[in-house]
Amino acid sequence: MLKVNDINVYYGAIHAIKGVSFEVNDGEIVTLIGANGAGKSTTLQTISGLLHTRTGSIEFMGKNIVGVPPHKVVAHGLAQVPEGRRVFLQMTVEENLEMGAYTRPNSEIEAGIADVYQRFPRLQERRRQIAGTLSGGEQQMLAMGRALMSKPKLLMLDEPSMGLAPILVEQIFDIIRELNRAGVTILLVEQNAQMALSIAHRGYVLETGKIVATGSGEELLEDEAVKKAYLGG
Amino acid sequence: MNVMNFLNYLISGISLGSIYAIIALGYTMVYGIAKMLNFAHGDVIMVGAYICFFVMSGLSSAALPPFAAPILGTLVAMVVCTVLGVVIERLAYKPLRQAPSLAVLITAIGVSYFLQNAAQLLWTSSPKYFTSVVGNAQLTLFDGRLTISAVTLLTIAVCIIIMLALTTFTNKTKMGKAMRACSEDKGAAQLMGIDVNRTISVTFAIGSALAAVAGVLFMSAYPSLTPTTGSMPGIKAFTAAVFGGIGSIPGALLGGLLLGIIETFARAYISTELSTAIVFAVLIVVLLVKPAGLLGKTVREKV
Numbered sequence: 001m002l003k004v005n006d007i008n009v010y011y012g013a014i015h016a017i018k019g020v021s022f023e024v025n026d027g028e029i030v031t032l033i034g035a036n037g038a039g040k041s042t043t044l045q046t047i048s049g050l051l052h053t054r055t056g057s058i059e060f061m062g063k064n065i066v067g068v069p070p071h072k073v074v075a076h077g078l079a080q081v082p083e084g085r086r087v088f089l090q091m092t093v094e095e096n097l098e099m100g101a102y103t104r105p106n107s108e109i110e111a112g113i114a115d116v117y118q119r120f121p122r123l124q125e126r127r128r129q130i131a132g133t134l135s136g137g138e139q140q141m142l143a144m145g146r147a148l149m150s151k152p153k154l155l156m157l158d159e160p161s162m163g164l165a166p167i168l169v170e171q172i173f174d175i176i177r178e179l180n181r182a183g184v185t186i187l188l189v190e191q192n193a194q195m196a197l198s199i200a201h202r203g204y205v206l207e208t209g210k211i212v213a214t215g216s217g218e219e220l221l222e223d224e225a226v227k228k229a230y231l232g233g
Numbered sequence: 234m235n236v237m238n239f240l241n242y243l244i245s246g247i248s249l250g251s252i253y254a255i256i257a258l259g260y261t262m263v264y265g266i267a268k269m270l271n272f273a274h275g276d277v278i279m280v281g282a283y284i285c286f287f288v289m290s291g292l293s294s295a296a297l298p299p300f301a302a303p304i305l306g307t308l309v310a311m312v313v314c315t316v317l318g319v320v321i322e323r324l325a326y327k328p329l330r331q332a333p334s335l336a337v338l339i340t341a342i343g344v345s346y347f348l349q350n351a352a353q354l355l356w357t358s359s360p361k362y363f364t365s366v367v368g369n370a371q372l373t374l375f376d377g378r379l380t381i382s383a384v385t386l387l388t389i390a391v392c393i394i395i396m397l398a399l400t401t402f403t404n405k406t407k408m409g410k411a412m413r414a415c416s417e418d419k420g421a422a423q424l425m426g427i428d429v430n431r432t433i434s435v436t437f438a439i440g441s442a443l444a445a446v447a448g449v450l451f452m453s454a455y456p457s458l459t460p461t462t463g464s465m466p467g468i469k470a471f472t473a474a475v476f477g478g479i480g481s482i483p484g485a486l487l488g489g490l491l492l493g494i495i496e497t498f499a500r501a502y503i504s505t506e507l508s509t510a511i512v513f514a515v516l517i518v519v520l521l522v523k524p525a526g527l528l529g530k531t532v533r534e535k536v
């Protein structure tokens with residue numbers, strides 16, 4: 001479904017992504033783990049078209065999307081929940097969801113919102129509330145709901161567990177699994193490697209801009225080097 | 234203090250303030266979304282005024298129903314300014330989207346001089362006498378103790394209509410909401426599928442069309458039209474936008490009205506020469522107390 005092939009991304013003179021290749025197959029949960037500054041967010045932003053690779057290709061459903069502007073990438077069915085949620089703080093919950101459906105026909109919006117409310121009943125209770133007044137967990141749910149409004153085939157999530165209490169983290173991961181069962185392919189970026197690898201079919205380990213290990217979720221959980229570096233021994 | 238005079242000044246102040254508010258909308262909307270101060274906005278007002286002037290004088294000998302010429306003149310001015318605003322954004326500002334804000338600011342000042350000089354070349358610097366779009370009609374109240382000109386009433390009415398329309402637009406329409414989304418977080422807006430460049434173009438289009446309306450109203454009250462006519466109301470409206478809280482639409486209205494009222498009262502009761510200085514003194518005091526302006530938002534982000 002998604003095939004990233006030898007991308008190189010720079011911030012000015014800083015070479016942040018150094019020849020990264022990986023793929024996500026239809027129906028999978030694939031996780032990209034790595035420490036702070038490894039280049040996880042940079043990779044997702046490049047796939048979404050917000051940053052540009054100097055080499056290689058990014059194929060999504062058989063089409064090279066390098067150079068496609070970000071707003072069109074979404075329309076192709078590739079949505080991202082960015083790091084730090086980035087919900088529109090001054091807009092209401094429902095307006096945020098409407099923005100998520102920007103690429104969809106107006107006739108679908110109502111049903112889409114109903115779907116999201118069914119998955120996240122908390123959001124329905126707060127539909128007229130300004131997003132800036134939501135708790136961190138609610139904002140994460142809103143960010144996910146908002147991304148789902150575009151009916152993505154592939155959903156990329158950048159550290160959805162960041163800053164959340166353990167119980168909420170469990171909840172968010174349950175939702176990710178449910179979404180996947182409902183047919184959404186997932187590319188999950190996490191620092192919480194334990195959690196991420198336990199729900200992922202496959203994983204990649206990113207270290208200072210390079211992929212250094214790959215395997216199934218279980219394999220990586222058992223891998224000595226991965227254990228040492230990312231799973232606290 | 235004479236009550237009727239006071240009322241008279243108040244109404245003039247509101248009317249002048251309405252013009253500032255309409256212009257301030259252009260500054261504030263563009264700032265909100267493109268995070269830049271479009272110093273050429275005042276000169277778009279001037280272009281709008283010239284266009285309306287030429288359409289009206291071109292039609293002056295034609296046998297048209299009353300108000301057809303001014304309405305047509307205003308509409309043509311709005312169309313021309315809309316195109317002008319969008320073209321300026323495309324050619325001058327869009328290439329600088331990633332540039333430091335100082336570079337953008339200097340470019341905007343350059344565009345402002347360009348428009349003034351182009352106007353001077355095309356239309357010379359000798360003033361044109363702009364005939365009010367509603368003639369010299371007046372409303373007389375309290376047995377003639379209070380007269381309000383039709384231009385004053387028209388200006389206030391137009392300002393109210395524009396405010397209502399714009400509020401509805403930004404709160405209820407898809408494009409309006411997309412503008413609010415872009416002004417908060419362009420990256421996130423793009424991830425929603427919003428075309429940020431298009432949204433910025435629409436913002437410039439709206440701001441410039443409003444500048445044309447403001448130009449026509451301003452010239453109807455202060456009829457001497459020259460290539461630099463736009464700069465003073467432009468600067469004052471910019472002040473109004475900052476005063477009310479730049480980026481905020483209600484702030485532009487509040488700032489514009491307060492500025493117009495303060496200026497008019499200062500001119501009437503203190504000193505004509507000092508009125509502008511007083512306006513800026515009030516601005517400085519407000520910004521010392523409330524750095525984000527009267528209605529400026531300071532939302533704290535949750536991590």
Ligand SMILES: Nc1ncnc2c1ncn2[C@@H]1O[C@H](COP(=O)(O)OP(=O)(O)OP(=O)(O)O)[C@@H](O)[C@H]1O
Binds near residue numbers: 014034041
């Ligand atoms: N805007 C930027 N300008 C310059 N360098 C940047 C910028 N953004 C990221 N970088 C650098 O690129 C590298 C990768 O950053 P990135 O944000 O992709 O890491 P990450 O894996 O997402 O980290 P984290 O887990 O902390 O979110 C880092 O060295 C970072 O300092």
Ligand SMILES: [Mg+2]
Binds near residue numbers: 040041083158
């Ligand atoms: Mg990151």
